[in-house]
Amino acid sequence: MDSLLTLYITLVCVSGVFNVFLSVYAFSKRSEIPGAGIFILYTAALSIYCFGYAFGLASTTLTEVKIWTTVEYIGMPFSAALGLMLVLNYLGRNVSPKTAAAMFIIPSITLAMVATNDYHHLFYKAMYLREGMPASLVKLEIGEWYIVHGIYTFSCLLAAVVLLIGRWRQTSKTYRLQLVTLICGQFVPMTAAFLYLLGAAPGGLDPVPIVMCITSALYIWAMVSARMLTVVPIAKETIFESMGEGVIVLDPAERLIEFNRAAAIMIPSLRHSRIGSTLDEVWVSLTGSPFPVARHPDGMQGELAWMAGGEERCYQVRVSVVRHRNGGLAGSLLLLIDVTELKRLQRHLEHMAFYDGLTQIYNRTQFIHRSREMLKESLAEGQPFSVVLFDIDHFKRVNDSFGHETGDRLIVHVVSLCKPMLSADMLFGRYGGEEFVLALPSFSWPEAAELAERLRAALEAEPLVTASGPIAVTSSFGAAQAEQTGDTLESLLRAADEALYVSKRGGRNRVSVHQPAKSKDS
Missing domain, CATH: 3.30.450.20 (PAS domain)
Structure with a gap:
């Protein structure tokens, strides 16, 4: 029996050494191994488990056995949770800090229960020496928390195995060696633990540290030769979900x-x-x-x-x-x-390309483009088409007296008064500086003049209110109607501009019309 025990202690120590090597190797390759921290903690926990169990077997008194059992449980209950976390990390499933903390609750309670067992006997109801056996081979009567600990440990190992097996079909042949190694690393200890819990282990010895000698050697071979955990497959659903x-x-x-x-x-x-x-x-x-x-x-x-x-x-x-x-x-x-x-x-850039930045009405380029199309359609349908040009009287005087900021406010003020008086089918644009232009489809020159007069009166009636006092707003208008099918927008704008200058020369704040030739003849 002593020779068998010596062999057993030796193998358990070899398992501990293998796990120390794995922990040190993972630490040296931590920049290459995703989730290296979990693997380092996992193998360190297994090392403590193995060495604690080995020293417990070598103990000569029950007191020493209890001490080394406590050391053993510093690593053993945590290794199952860390193994499950290692598998989850390998499969690309992130474990949040809260989840990780929750997974360590039962192992932490187990360690506390073992360390204080003499006060409550919830983990071991009794520990006593077997007759005719070495002092280290004690007989145990399990308590309530031992059952909780056993269920949790077995559940972690089983969950890890199920998750890894479920990955088999989605794993390419290149990575199946890694998968087999990880499955063995969880399945073999799980089977050994199950046999131990059933009392089928030879001599009442815990077989888990022994089988870990095999699984740890397999890990070493896989990590050194196949770069296991260094080159990790990314789960398809991880890519899909991320x-x-x-x-x-x-x-x-x-x-x-x-x-x-x-x-x-x-x-x-x-x-x-x-x-x-x-x-x-x-x-x-x-x-x-x-x-x-x-x-x-x-x-x-x-x-x-x-x-x-x-x-x-x-x-x-x-x-x-x-x-x-x-x-x-x-x-x-x-x-x-x-x-x-x-x-x-894109809409912002289009808006900047189409609209004047200060007034948010059409800029000159967009107004001309759209008006040219409207004129073409109106002439093709035999409908009248008119344009109205107007500007703010004495605008330079406002800029010189009150500053350009007030001048900008005045331009915006004019637009805000005019827009509510215009329908959706009319085009309103800033022609340049303080000058504005209207395109009026289906408007004859009398109708255009009437609209211009309403706008003129509205502007005159609403001065711009400033900190320096109200500023009177008057404008001069010029209107023109397309005369024949061959008229262009440029010729129509020139005619409206001529009418505008007539208003200027006539004293400003008035509407003038460039009448079609046939109207003059009549």
Whole structure:
């Protein structure tokens, strides 16, 4: 019996040495090993477990056995939780600090129970020497917390094994050696612990430290030769869930079969309960209309607007057909890319290109472009078309007397008074400086003159209020109507400009009209 015990102690110490080597090796390669900290703690805990158990076996009194049992439990209960954390990290599943702390609650209580067992006997009801056996081989009667500890330890080992086996199909052949090594590292100790709890271990000795000699040697071989944990496969679902773009997966019948977290954030109404429905059915239930982007052919793109968080979000939709290796249709992927900020920037740039920055009405370039099209349509339909040019009287005097900031306020004031008096089909633009222009489709020159007079009167009636006192606002207007089909916008603007100067020469604050030739003749 003594020779067998010596051999057993030797093997347990070898297991401890192997785990020390693994811990030191992982520490030296910590920059290359993802989650190296967990592996270092895991192997360090196993080392403490092995050495504590070995010294306990070598003890000569029950008191020494109790002391080394406490040392053993500094590592053993924590190793199961750390092993599960190691597996989760390998599979790409992050363990939050709160979850990690929760996983260490039962091991911490177990350590406290073992250290204070003589006061409550909740872990071991009794520990006494067996007759005719070495002092280290004590007989144990387990207590209530020992059962809790055993269930928790076995559950951690079993969960790790189940998770690793569940990864088998998704793991390429390149990484299956790593997977087998990790499965053995959890399954073999779990089996040994189960046999020990059933009382089937030979001589009442704990077989777990012995089998760890084998699993630790396997870890060393795998880490040194196959670079286990240095080159780690990234789980497919980890990539799928961590993508910033939303992904919707459809089967060949265009039924919804999966979507990632980003898609659920982009479209909060999307629920897993809708899986199995066609995309159009899902979209009808969400919006009342079918999905607006065509799914075929491969590479189709479109845009989708959606309300999320009280604001409109815009997504670019890219459709990609997925095929089997034999070329058959497997389904399709819809990639949703958030282009809201890009669209906002685009609209902002378009606004800057089309509108005057101070007044937010059309700038000269955009006004001319749009008015030219309106004139062409009006003449083609035989409808009248008029333009009105006007400017602010004595504007330079305002700038010189009150400053350019007040001058800008005056320009904005004029626009704010005019806009409510204009209909949607009229174009209003800043022609330059303090000069403005109106394009009036379907307006004859008398109608244009009448509108100009209303604007003139409104401006005269509303002075600009400033800290220095009110500033009177008057404007001079010139109107002109297209005379014949061949008229251009440039000729019409020249005619309106001539009429404007007539108002200037006539004393300002008035409306003048450049009448068509046929009206003059009549």
